[in-house]
Structure formats: structure tokens, C-alpha cells
Amino acid sequence: MAIVTNISNDQLKEIYYLLVLTRNLDERGRKLFKQARFTGTYFSAVGQEATTVVPTYGLRKEDVIAPSHREIGANVAKGVPIKLIMAQIYARKTSPDKGKSHPCHYGYAPLRVITPASTVAAQVVVGTGAALAFKIRKVDNVVVSFFGDGATSRGGFHEALNFAGIHKLPIVYICQNNLWAESVPLRLQTALTDLSERAKAYGFPGVTIDGNDVMEVLRTSREAIEKARRGDGSTFIECKTYRWYGHSEIDPANYRAKEELEAWMKKDPIPHYEKYLLENKILDEKEKNKILVKVEKEIDEAVDFAEKSPYPAPEEALEDVYYGGDKT
Amino acid sequence: MKKVTFIEAITEALAEEMERDERVFLIGEDIGAYGGVFKATKGLYEKFGPMRVIDSPISEAFIAGGSVGAALMGMRAVPEIQFADFITPAMDQIIQQAAKLRYRSGGSYKVPIVFRVCCGGGIGGGLYHSQSNEAWFVDQPGLKVLFPSTPYDAKGLLKAAIRDENPVIYFEHKKLYRSIKQDIPEEDYTVPIGKAEVRTKGENVTIITYGLMVHYSLEASEKLSKEGISVEVIDLRTLLPLDKETILESVKKTGKAVVVHEANKTGGVGAEISAIIAEEAFEYLDAPIARVAGPDVPAIPFAPPMEDFFMVNPEKIANAVRKITAY
Numbered sequence: 001m002a003i004v005t006n007i008s009n010d011q012l013k014e015i016y017y018l019l020v021l022t023r024n025l026d027e028r029g030r031k032l033f034k035q036a037r038f039t040g041t042y043f044s045a046v047g048q049e050a051t052t053v054v055p056t057y058g059l060r061k062e063d064v065i066a067p068s069h070r071e072i073g074a075n076v077a078k079g080v081p082i083k084l085i086m087a088q089i090y091a092r093k094t095s096p097d098k099g100k101s102h103p104c105h106y107g108y109a110p111l112r113v114i115t116p117a118s119t120v121a122a123q124v125v126v127g128t129g130a131a132l133a134f135k136i137r138k139v140d141n142v143v144v145s146f147f148g149d150g151a152t153s154r155g156g157f158h159e160a161l162n163f164a165g166i167h168k169l170p171i172v173y174i175c176q177n178n179l180w181a182e183s184v185p186l187r188l189q190t191a192l193t194d195l196s197e198r199a200k201a202y203g204f205p206g207v208t209i210d211g212n213d214v215m216e217v218l219r220t221s222r223e224a225i226e227k228a229r230r231g232d233g234s235t236f237i238e239c240k241t242y243r244w245y246g247h248s249e250i251d252p253a254n255y256r257a258k259e260e261l262e263a264w265m266k267k268d269p270i271p272h273y274e275k276y277l278l279e280n281k282i283l284d285e286k287e288k289n290k291i292l293v294k295v296e297k298e299i300d301e302a303v304d305f306a307e308k309s310p311y312p313a314p315e316e317a318l319e320d321v322y323y324g325g326d327k328t
Numbered sequence: 329m330k331k332v333t334f335i336e337a338i339t340e341a342l343a344e345e346m347e348r349d350e351r352v353f354l355i356g357e358d359i360g361a362y363g364g365v366f367k368a369t370k371g372l373y374e375k376f377g378p379m380r381v382i383d384s385p386i387s388e389a390f391i392a393g394g395s396v397g398a399a400l401m402g403m404r405a406v407p408e409i410q411f412a413d414f415i416t417p418a419m420d421q422i423i424q425q426a427a428k429l430r431y432r433s434g435g436s437y438k439v440p441i442v443f444r445v446c447c448g449g450g451i452g453g454g455l456y457h458s459q460s461n462e463a464w465f466v467d468q469p470g471l472k473v474l475f476p477s478t479p480y481d482a483k484g485l486l487k488a489a490i491r492d493e494n495p496v497i498y499f500e501h502k503k504l505y506r507s508i509k510q511d512i513p514e515e516d517y518t519v520p521i522g523k524a525e526v527r528t529k530g531e532n533v534t535i536i537t538y539g540l541m542v543h544y545s546l547e548a549s550e551k552l553s554k555e556g557i558s559v560e561v562i563d564l565r566t567l568l569p570l571d572k573e574t575i576l577e578s579v580k581k582t583g584k585a586v587v588v589h590e591a592n593k594t595g596g597v598g599a600e601i602s603a604i605i606a607e608e609a610f611e612y613l614d615a616p617i618a619r620v621a622g623p624d625v626p627a628i629p630f631a632p633p634m635e636d637f638f639m640v641n642p643e644k645i646a647n648a649v650r651k652i653t654a655y
Binding site: 064066095096097098099100101105107108109110114115117119122125126127128129130131132133134135136137143155156159160162163166319320321322323324 | 353379380384385387389390392393394395396397398399400401402403405417420421424425428429430431432433434435436437438440469470472493494
């Protein structure tokens with residue numbers, strides 16, 4: 001685990017709490033889907049928590065998150081109330097999207113989390129535009145753009161990163177390379193092994209790191225965010241990681257070898273980080289158990305909030321088409 | 329009052345809105361020092377600098393999607409799509425992002441953008457510099473679609489669009505750019521989005537049209553008036569939302585409707601207008617609704633005789649009117 005400066009033990013503990021909250025919230029979402037407590041499907045990010053929670057932790061309220069569909073951790077770490085995340089999964093009226101989007105497509109305007117579309121990589125383009133706005137207005141906010149390996153094959157992705165390179169935009173691109181674009185393995189997506197090599201083509205640095213190593217993600221993402229904030233341009237960070245479950249909960253993921261999954265489960269980011277905190281006496285068993293109890297209570301409350309929230313009225317389907325009234 | 333061309337009206341609207349509101353910025357291909365391939369942004373780069381008049385790489389997906397992201401952060405983006413034919417790489421960003429972001433965020437985001445789209449044929453542009461694809465966008469709720477026909481409306485509607493909080497697709501027919509001049513006020517004005525304009529009053533037949541075809545329809549109506557046929561020409565100006573009231577009021581009076589557009593017929597804007605008339609004014613009709621539109625071929629062909637064959641012209645419009653007048 002790499003050394004990170006300018007971070008207190010309390011902050012390291014808070015990251016631990018956010019990681020555990022994300023993991024347990026995500027596992028609860030899967031369980032609730034299997035119990036048919038909500039409809040549609042569920043896109044789990046279990047196994048990838050370090051790649052979303054850690055880069056988001058410590059961002060300003062004015063900084064932007066441009067997520068995809070596997071960024072529950074970025075929402076949790078940005079401070080989106082988890083009861084709203086749960087209400088979104090349940091498609092309830094109380095959700096920020098008022099039940100209109102889709103499970104796991106979380107957005108929250110008050111904290112500048114941009115509600116994503118399902119067209120992969122589209123959000124990378126939009127996020128880059130948000131960074132352009134900051135550049136034009138000369139404000140030192142940054143954008144953190146999250147996407148998977150699959151997104152790097154899209155044309156819009158190339159256009160966006162190319163533009164960010166030209167104008168040194170304040171955006172950090174976090175690629176969660178979990179080796180599979182739904183069912184298609186990396187070798188059928190690209191001739192590259194390390195996706196960070198793509199950054200060369202855009203004229204800014206690209207690095208490949210162990211996305212399951214919390215301290216490495218922390219150090220790398222903090223440096224990149226500070227650099228972007230200073231006006232020194234973009235960085236592409238490829239986090240090698242793995243999703244433990246299928247593309248969504250209706251995908252058994254039987255295209256993957258059992259051994260591959262088992263090897264990655266051994267590299268679970270959370271126990272490794274927990275061990276680091278315990279060994280360095282940043283966290284003790286008592287505090288750890290307190291966190292676990294707190295997390296479960298918060299999740300229970302969030303589920304309760306979602307289940308007690310009403311569905312939107314059917315005719316609310318006609319609302320939110322246009323700003324300033326929905327009469328066309 | 330001052331006399332301006334259609335394109336001068338557009339340049340003036342851009343300059344005045346950029347002066348009025350520092351959040352307004354332009355992005356597009358060749359719009360900077362070069363001033364745009366049609367010179368719509370002439371002089372603006374010098375006046376507002378490279379970060380408010382941004383020369384983009386050939387990247388329509390970014391021009392559109394970058395505008396969306398900037399709009400979400402409070403900017404008012406006015407991207408230029410150099411030719412309507414080249415809007416296809418931007419479609420994901422226009423249709424899935426710009427049009428749907430407000431809806432999918434439960435109304436928590438707004439997306440103020442004006443896509444200036446240069447369109448239209450009859451100028452020898454060939455297959456990929458002549459298309460009119462407004463129907464694609466009229467089919468997408470969440471967008472507004474404008475298609476002015478005069479310098480006065482070009483300026484007033486562009487200003488209204490820039491001040492609107494929603495994504496707007498603003499079509500500019502390139503054949504109008506320098507072919508017509510009109511007196512416009514010196515002072516600031518806007519033209520309301522969603523309101524059609526009756527260009528000439530008439531009693532026997534209603535022509536419903538927009539863009540370049542307004543001028544061709546007016547030519548046809550002059551010719552027809554000499555034959556004793558009194559034609560009312562409605563200039564839609566806005567295609568989404570449609571001013572149904574003005575259309576229906578006129579058709580209820582004349583009992584006959586001809587819908588005219590340059591784009592091909594099938595699935596075109598004329599199909600929607602015809603359907604509205606059939607649904608809501610059926611009992612007032614005393615002749616079938618007629619459509620005058622381009623033929624259903626993939627785009628406007630290059631060879632001059634074929635381009636002429638494709639284009640709607642005053643004679644084709646007059647013939648359609650004569651035919652339904654006979655009922």
C-alpha cells in the first residue's frame with residue numbers, strides 16, 4: 001500500500017466506512033431484487049468499490065461526478081443520501097429522478113452528480129462538457145468521469161478525450177477496467193492490454209493501477225484531481241478491477257471462468273484495506289464493529305424509506321419534459 | 329429599421345446575445361477566425377475570443393455532448409452543426425442526452441442549448457450538403473424545433489431560443505442566407521417560440537409550410553390569385569411545439585389544406601400536420617389533404633437536372649392547390 005500525504009486517520013476511517021456502506025448497500029440491492037421487492041433489474045458494482053468511492057472522497061460540492069451505471073460508490077462518497085439511492089432503485093416518487101430513469105442510474109443535481117443515460121460512454125462526453133464550462137468560466141472545479149473498459153471503444157469517448165487534451169480541461173477520467181464489457185472479454189474489445197495507453201493519443205498522462213488497492217487509488221486520484229484543479233489538464237487512470245456478479249442481476253455471467261472470479265475475490269479491496277488500517281492502528285476492532293452496526297442501520301432505514309414512499313402517479317409520466325411547463 | 333440578410337440577422341442575434349449574457353458561448357467547426365463556412369460567426373471570434381467562439385475538431389458528438397455538459401453547469405451553448413447532413417454523429421448526444429436529461433433527472437437539470445443547423449438544397453450541394461432532416465427531431469419530445477423563413481424571424485427566434493431553458497434545434501436554410509433582405513428593428517426583440525404566422529390571407533385553400541418553402545408558396549399563391557384562387561399561407565416557424573390553433577383555424581375556414589416541405593414525404597413533418605387536420609378538422613374538409621414534398625430517395629442527388637427534379641418549386645405547389653381546388 002502506497003503512502004498518502006495530507007490525509008488524517010479520521011479521513012482514512014471515513015473512507016473505510018464509505019466502502020463498507022457501498023458494499024453492503026449494493027449487496028442489499030441485489031438481495032432485494034432477488035426477493036422481487038422492486039422491478040426491472042439491478043446493476044451491482046460489488047468488487048469495484050475502491051475505484052468509485054476513493055476518487056470521489058474529498059471532492060467539493062461544486063465538483064462534478066459524471067457516472068455510468070456502476071457508480072453507486074461515487075454517489076455514496078459524494079454524499080447523496082442513501083435513502084434517495086434506495087428510492088431510485090425502487091422507482092419511487094421520492095427519488096431524485098421521480099421514478100423516471102432506471103435502477104442504478106443515479107443522479108443528484110444538488111451535488112452535481114449527472115443523471116446518466118444507458119448509452120455507454122455518452123456520459124464521458126457530457127462530463128467533458130462540464131469541464132469545458134469550468135474552463136470557460138475560469139473556476140477551479142473539477143469533473144471526475146467514471147466509465148468501464150467497454151466505454152473506451154465508443155467514438156464519442158475518443159472525441160471527448162481528444163477535446164480535453166486540446167484544452168487541458170479540468171477532468172479526471174477513471175476507467176474501471178473490470179475485464180468484461182457485459183459478456184465480451186477485453187481481448188475482443190481492444191488489442192491493448194493496458195487501456196491507459198489510449199491517453200497517449202490524447203496528449204495527457206495515462207496510468208494503470210491496481211484498482212483494488214485503496215491507498216494506490218487514493219494517491220493516484222488525488223494527484224490527478226489536484227493537477228486538474230491547478231489547470232494542468234486531464235489524467236486517464238485505468239483501475240484494474242473486477243465485478244463479482246453479472247452485468248445485471250439477470251445475467252448469470254457464466255461466460256467467465258470460475259477460477260478467474262475466485263482469484264479476483266481474493267483481491268477484495270475492502271478486507272485488504274481493513275487489514276492495513278488495523279495493522280497501522282488507524283482502526284480498532286471496536287470501531288470497526290461500530291461502523292458495521294451503523295451501516296446496517298442506515299441501510300435498513302433507507303429500505304424502509306423507499307418501501308414506504310409512494311410510486312409516482314401514472315400521469316406524472318407527462319411531467320418534466322420541458323423546463324417551464326410541459327405543454328408542447 | 330435597417331435592412332439585413334438572413335445570415336446577417338443570425339450574426340447579429342449571436343453577437344447581441346453574447347454581449348447581453350456572458351454565459352453564451354459558441355462551438356463548432358471553422359467558426360473561429362474563419363468565421364464559419366457561411367460566415368454566420370464572422371467577427372465574433374475577434375470580439376469574444378477563443379473560449380467563447382470555440383473552433384472544435386471534427387467532432388460532432390463532442391460539439392453536441394460537450395454543449396450538454398456545459399449547459400448543465402449553467403452555460404448557454406450555441407453549437408453550430410455546419411451541415412445538417414453531419415448531425416448524425418451527434419444524434420446520441422442530442423436524442424439521448426439533450427432531449428432526455430430533464431426527464432430522466434425528474435426535472436432537476438435543465439439543458440439550455442441552441443443547435444444551429446445549416447440545412448437545405450437547391451444550391452448544388454449534392455447528397456451530403458443539402459439534407460433537411462427536421463422530421464427526426466420533431467419526433468423527439470424534450471426538444472424544440474425552429475425553422476425560420478425571414479431575417480426578422482431568424483433573429484427574433486434565435487434570440488428567443490438562446491433565452492429558452494430547453495434544448496432547441498434551429499434550422500437555417502442555406503438558400504435563404506443571402507437571397508432575401510428585410511427591414512428589422514434596431515432595438516432588441518424576440519419572436520415567440522410555438523407561434524405560426526399567417527403570411528398571406530386567403531379564403532379557398534390553406535398552405536401550411538416553413539423555411540424556404542414559405543417563399544415558394546407565396547410565389548405560388550400570387551400566381552393562383554390571378555386564376556381566382558385565394559390562398560392562405562401559414563408559416564409555421566416552429567415545428568415543435570406546433571401551433572395547432574393557427575393551422576386548424578385556417579383549415580376550418582378554407583376547408584382545404586396543402587402541406588408543403590422540401591424534405592422527403594414519408595414520415596415527414598407534413599405527415600404529422602395532415603394527421604392533426606384529419607383528427608381535429610375532418611368535418612370541415614371538402615377535399616383530401618395534399619402534401620407537396622421531396623420524393624422518397626435517400627437524399628438530394630447532385631446532378632442539376634436531378635436536383636431540380638427533387639426540389640419542390642412554386643409550380644409544383646400551385647399544381648397541388650389547383651388539384652384540390654377542383655373538388
